[in-house]
Amino acid sequence: MKVFMLNGSPHEKGCTYTALKVIADELKAQGVDSEIVWLGNGAVRSCVGCGCCAKLGKCVYSDDPVNALGEKIKSANGYIFGAPVHYSSPNGATVSALDRLFMAFGSHMRLKPAACIVSARRAGTTASYDVLNKYIGINNMIQVPSTYWNMVHGSRPEEVLKDEEGVTIMRAVASNMAWLIKLLASAEGTPLAAPVDIPKAKTNFIR
Numbered sequence: 001m002k003v004f005m006l007n008g009s010p011h012e013k014g015c016t017y018t019a020l021k022v023i024a025d026e027l028k029a030q031g032v033d034s035e036i037v038w039l040g041n042g043a044v045r046s047c048v049g050c051g052c053c054a055k056l057g058k059c060v061y062s063d064d065p066v067n068a069l070g071e072k073i074k075s076a077n078g079y080i081f082g083a084p085v086h087y088s089s090p091n092g093a094t095v096s097a098l099d100r101l102f103m104a105f106g107s108h109m110r111l112k113p114a115a116c117i118v119s120a121r122r123a124g125t126t127a128s129y130d131v132l133n134k135y136i137g138i139n140n141m142i143q144v145p146s147t148y149w150n151m152v153h154g155s156r157p158e159e160v161l162k163d164e165e166g167v168t169i170m171r172a173v174a175s176n177m178a179w180l181i182k183l184l185a186s187a188e189g190t191p192l193a194a195p196v197d198i199p200k201a202k203t204n205f206i207r
Helices: 015-029 052-056 066-074 092-108 125-138 157-162 164-187
Strands: 002-007 033-038 078-086 113-120 151-153
Touching: 002 015, 002 066, 002 092, 015 033, 015 078, 015 113, 015 151, 015 157, 015 164, 033 066, 052 092, 066 092, 078 092, 078 125, 078 164, 092 125, 113 125, 113 164, 125 151, 151 157, 151 164, 157 164
Parallel strands: 002 033, 002 078, 078 113, 113 151
Antiparallel strands: none
16 A cells, blocks of 8 residues: 655755655554655646547656656555645646646546645645645545645744644544555455446536
């Protein structure tokens, strides 16, 4: 059992990483492996809606980390997507990466547990949290709950660790993630392994 965790911050070992590390430590204590993967601080292309990923099984662009992240996503049992808040929104690189990851690799994440976490000095957390959660909601995934909205506050890693409530929220996310992964594993091979599939009806507002 393994959880894939995306650190979308341009800072490899900054506040977002610190929150994810709290989650990783709690997962380990409960017998679940994890990997924190840094998105990096280079350019990340945005999705252009070309549709090539449906034919290729990956994004047509291979000059940034998205396809490599997608390969890691395939084998994970759960997901944590972490981003810093920039101007009351998740940073642009994380949004661009998630747009393409969910388009090209979303089928590998369906019916698996996922959570999003955000990090900010002060404000913009709830708006950013809402943006990230929409990826989970549109992809038929299981949103992992916690004791509050999944956010930490601080300008530096040491300040994040002083956010006692934020730290306990991260630990609760990890605990609930471990619990859900184990529950799903116990259902394999039984009628409860997957829900009854309801085909999607797609309509347009203009007709």
